[in-house]
Amino acid sequence: MTKKLSKFILVTSLTILGFGFLPVEKADAAWSSWKTVSEAGSSCQIRVYTDAATYSSAANTVDAKAETNGRCSTIYYEMSLASNNSSYVTIGNIFTGYFNTATPMKSFNINSVKTKNTTSVHLDVYLDVNRQRYIETVYSSTIVIQPQ
Incomplete structure (x- = not known):
């Protein structure tokens, strides 16, 4: 082999090897800011992931x-994912x-989304098990859902 070919193979090999160590792009999880919900406890704060x-x-x-x-005291809730249309x-x-500490992970099926949605997960907070005494809504950070 010639010196040029050897050098080319070495540089190409190192370049290819170097790409193997680049970080793989990963979706970023998103936490909302803490929201104070004083009706559920004097220092109660809730956030949505x-x-x-x-x-x-x-x-x-x-x-x-x-x-x-x-x-927080016991938090009774309804969690939903809202479309960004007018209603x-x-x-x-x-x-x-x-829950008192955290909800289990909930999965919202988005296969029905036909248009781009910029929206959020809504956590409606209640004081009672029958969800009659509404306190307020805590929102996730804004999320974008591409058409499916």
């Missing part, structure tokens, strides 16, 4: 959960339950 900030057309679900800062329309299921 989504597993990504942007969902491609290949995504099937938006996964979300909520957590407290540990200073409130949910995408996927509405989940209900209660």
Whole structure:
């Protein structure tokens, strides 16, 4: 082999090898800011998590959960993913339950999304198990869902 060919092979090999160590792009999970919910405790704060900030057309679900800062009474809730059209329309299921520290992860099916949505997960907070005494809504950070 000639010196030029050897040098070319060496440089090409190192370049290819170097690409193997580049970080793989990963969807960024998104936490909302803490929201004070004083009706549920004097220092109570709640925030909402989504597993990504942007969902491609290949995504099937938006996964979300909520957590407290540990200073809240029992939180009764309805969690939903809203469409961004002019009227409130949910995408996927509405989940209900209660928690003291964190909800289990909830999965909203987004296969029905036909237009781009810039929206958020809504956590409606209640003081009672029958969800009659509404306190307020805590929103996730804004998320973007591409048409499916």
